[in-house]
Every structure is written in C-alpha cells, then in structure tokens.
Amino acid sequence: MPWPAALLPLAADVPDAPASVKEAQESVTEAASFIEQNWATWLSIGLRILLIVVIAAVIRSAVRKALTKLITRMNTSAEAVEGTALGGLLVNAERRRQRSEAIGSVLRSVASFLILGTAALMVLAALKIDLAPLLASAGVAGVAIGFGARNLVTDFLSGVFMIMEDQYGVGDKIDAGVASGEVIEVGLRVTKLRGDNGEIWYVRNGEIKRIGNLSQGWATAGVDVQVKPSENLSRIREVVKEVADAMAKESPWDERLWGPVEVLGLDEVLLASMTVKVSAKTMPGQQFAVERELRWRIKEAFDAAGIRIIGGAPALDEEEEAPADPSASVAAPSALANPASPQSLATAPIPPPAGPRITK
Numbered sequence: 001m002p003w004p005a006a007l008l009p010l011a012a013d014v015p016d017a018p019a020s021v022k023e024a025q026e027s028v029t030e031a032a033s034f035i036e037q038n039w040a041t042w043l044s045i046g047l048r049i050l051l052i053v054v055i056a057a058v059i060r061s062a063v064r065k066a067l068t069k070l071i072t073r074m075n076t077s078a079e080a081v082e083g084t085a086l087g088g089l090l091v092n093a094e095r096r097r098q099r100s101e102a103i104g105s106v107l108r109s110v111a112s113f114l115i116l117g118t119a120a121l122m123v124l125a126a127l128k129i130d131l132a133p134l135l136a137s138a139g140v141a142g143v144a145i146g147f148g149a150r151n152l153v154t155d156f157l158s159g160v161f162m163i164m165e166d167q168y169g170v171g172d173k174i175d176a177g178v179a180s181g182e183v184i185e186v187g188l189r190v191t192k193l194r195g196d197n198g199e200i201w202y203v204r205n206g207e208i209k210r211i212g213n214l215s216q217g218w219a220t221a222g223v224d225v226q227v228k229p230s231e232n233l234s235r236i237r238e239v240v241k242e243v244a245d246a247m248a249k250e251s252p253w254d255e256r257l258w259g260p261v262e263v264l265g266l267d268e269v270l271l272a273s274m275t276v277k278v279s280a281k282t283m284p285g286q287q288f289a290v291e292r293e294l295r296w297r298i299k300e301a302f303d304a305a306g307i308r309i310i311g312g313a314p315a316l317d318e319e320e321e322a323p324a325d326p327s328a329s330v331a332a333p334s335a336l337a338n339p340a341s342p343q344s345l346a347t348a349p350i351p352p353p354a355g356p357r358i359t360k
Contacts, residue, residue, distance in 0.1 A: 048126045056119035063111045071104040102163045102188060152189070154206035159188035162205060168213050173285055175212035179203050218258055219287040223278040223294045224267060226310040227302075236276055237263050239305050243297045244280070253293065256286040261294065273310040 124131055163186060168174045172183045174193070179201035181193035191208070193201040227236065244261030247253050259281030268275040278298070282290045302309055 045126055049123050052119050052122045052126065056115050060112055060115045063115070064108055067104050067107050067111070071100045102159075102186065106160055106163075106188070151204075151206060155189045155204050158205035158208065159186075159191075162186075162191075162208075162211075163188070167211055168215075172213055172215040174214060176203055176208045177210055178207055215284045217284060219282050219284050221280045221282045221287040221290040221294065223291055223298065225276045225278060225298060225302075226273045227276060228308050228310065229269065229271070229274050231274075231307055233266075233276075235305070236307060239301050239307065240276075240278060240298060243294070243301045247293065247297060253290070256283045256290055258282055 121131060124134070162168070168183055168191075169186060170183055174180065174183060176191070176193070179193055179195065181195040181199075181201060183191065184194050184200070185192035187205075189205060191203045191205060193203060195201060225236075240261065240263050247261070248257050257280055261278060261280040264277040264279050266274055267277040278294065280290060280294070299309065
C-alpha cells in the first residue's frame with residue numbers, strides 16, 4: 001500500500017551522517033584535550049583534599065587518645081585514695097569518675113568540632129568555593145539559634161564550669177537555693193538531688209545562682225545545755241571534758257570528731273537558768289549525729305554527777321519539801337458559829353412553856 005505523501009520524510013529532514021560523525025569526533029577531541037590540560041590540577045586538588053582529611057583524622061584520633069589517657073589517670077588517682085576516711089568522703093571514685101567523664105566528653109566534643117570544622121573549611125577552600133556567603137549564613141543561623149535556645153546554652157555552660165571547677169560532686173550534700181539534698185548525678189544540663197524525705201529534684205544548672213556545699217572541708221556540731229544558775233561551772237566543764245575524752249576514744253566517733261569538744265562558755269544567763277555552749281569540729285555531714293550523741297552522753301553524765309538540767313527530773317539529794325500551808329489547819333467559817341444567825345436559831349431547842357403544868 002503506497003504511503004501518503006504527507007507521511008513521507010522530506011529530504012531536508014534526513015540527517016547528514018558524515019556531519020554527525022565529524023561533530024562527535026570534535027566533541028571527543030575537545031573533551032580529551034580538556035582532560036589532558038586539567039588532569040594535573042584535578043589530581044593536585046584531590047591529593048590536597050585527601051591529605052587534609054588524613055591529617056584531620058590523625059590529629060583527631062591523637063587528641064581523643066590523649067584525653068582518654070588523661071581521664072584514665074584521673075580515675076586511677078581517685079581509686080588510690082578510695083577507702084580512707086577523707087578520700088572516701090571528699091574524693092570518692094564515683095564522684096571523680098563522673099566528673100572526669102563529663103570533662104572528657106566536653107573536651108572530646110570541642111576538639112572534634114574544631115578539627116573537623118577546620119578540615120571542612122580547608123576542603124571547601126581547596127575546591128575554590130567562596131566561603132564568605134557560607135560563613136555569613138552560619139553566623140546569622142548561630143545568632144538565631146543562640147537567641148532561641150539561650151536557656152539551653154546557659155544550662156550547658158553553667159554545667160561545664162561547675163564540673164571543671166569541682167563545685168560539687170556525687171555524694172555531696174548541697175543547698176542550691178531552689179532545692180537542697182544529696183547529689184546523686186551531675187550532668188551538663190541538669191543536676192539530680194535527693195531530698196531529706198527521699199524525693200528527687202531535677203535542677204537546671206542555669207537556675208542555680210548560689211551553691212552551699214555542706215560536704216566539703218569540715219562541719220561544726222553545737223550543743224546548748226541549760227542548767228540551774230546555782231550550778232558550779234568548773235564542775236560542768238570537768239564533766240563535759242570527761243564525756244568528750246571518752247567519746248573521742250570510741251568508734252566511730254574517733255573518725256567523725258576532727259577536733260576536741262570544747263566548752264565555749266556561757267551563752268545566756270537568766271534568772272531561772274543559764275545556757276552552756278559546747279562545740280566540736282566534725283567530719284562534713286556528720287555534725288547532726290555528733291550533736292545527738294553529745295546530748296545523750298552529757299545528759300547521762302550530768303545525772304550521774306548530780307547536775308540538774310532545766311526541764312529534767314530533779315536530783316534526789318536536792319529535793320526540797322514544800323513549806324506547810326498555814327491556812328491548811330484553819331477550818332472554814334461556819335454559819336452555826338454565830339448564835340444570831342438563822343441557822344443557829346433553827347437548831348436551838350424549843351424552850352418549855354411558862355406557868356403551871358396540868359397533869360392527870
């Protein structure tokens with residue numbers, strides 16, 4: 001069947017085969033020439049990028065290994081003092097371990113960010129990419145993120161400085177203002193406390209404006225003893241000294257007492273009582289237990305010595321009989337004592353009638 005004339009290809013539409021082959025050859029030749037002219041530059045850029053990446057990886061690995069060795073050495077030094085009275089309380093292994101791990105994590109993250117960030121900028125510079133717009137965009141994005149997450153940044157920076165300055169650690173009893181209790185976990189953003197009633201407080205590090213650490217250094221145990229003003233002060237001092245000497249020789253008080261028990265003197269003198277102040281330097285966090293034990297022993301010693309404590313039971317040899325009430329022997333007035341009173345008249349006998357009596 002003959003094809004319609006409209007469907008037959010025109011002579012102008014048929015490609016020129018020799019011209020197409022010639023153009024393809026020219027394209028291949030130009031590509032080969034371009035590669036031949038620029039391969040050295042490409043190879044140089046590739047080698048430069050590879051060298052930057054390798055150097056960055058080596059530096060990053062070396063820095064991380066050095067930080068790991070430093071953390072291990074810190075933990076080893078903490079284990080060396082573990083088990084002693086002072087070391088077990090102030091520089092315990094768990095506290096030092098968490099502190100060193102937190103510091104090591106921060107340092108590793110900062111080192112990796114700086115090294116890899118610098119390497120990435122050097123790679124972009126090697127590729128002839130203009131870094132000015134990129135740095136400007138990064139600056140604007142950093143400012144926006146800083147304003148949006150300023151509380152998070154504040155918490156993080158506060159946690160970093162708290163850990164690096166060793167303001168407190170696991171096992172310390174602190175007063176953070178918003179909450180108080182024993183530190184059970186220290187993080188870069190949140191500090192976890194256990195309160196006196198067992199509750200757990202999550203305190204943001206940025207919210208802590210002041211910290212009172214009750215577990216560092218030493219503590220003071222103070223006991224106030226109220227006695228009668230007539231007691232002998234020299235005798236009181238001797239009895240307290242005997243109690244303190246006996247307590248300092250017994251376990252576990254020999255470790256909890258870090259100084260002699262002292263009688264500071266009279267704290268208050270009143271008409272009915274006087275207050276004797278007793279104080280002692282103790283291990284941090286043990287002042288309340290020492291105070292309770294001191295009160296117990298002083299009370300027993302004073303009772304044995306016959307020293308009367310205000311509010312306690314009186315000594316047997318000092319009991320005084322109350323004077324007799326003179327009005328106790330006086331009877332209450334009676335209406336019958338007055339013969340003119342109606343009561344007396346009512347009880348008087350009836351007098352016999354006057355005149356002769358009639359009898360049968």
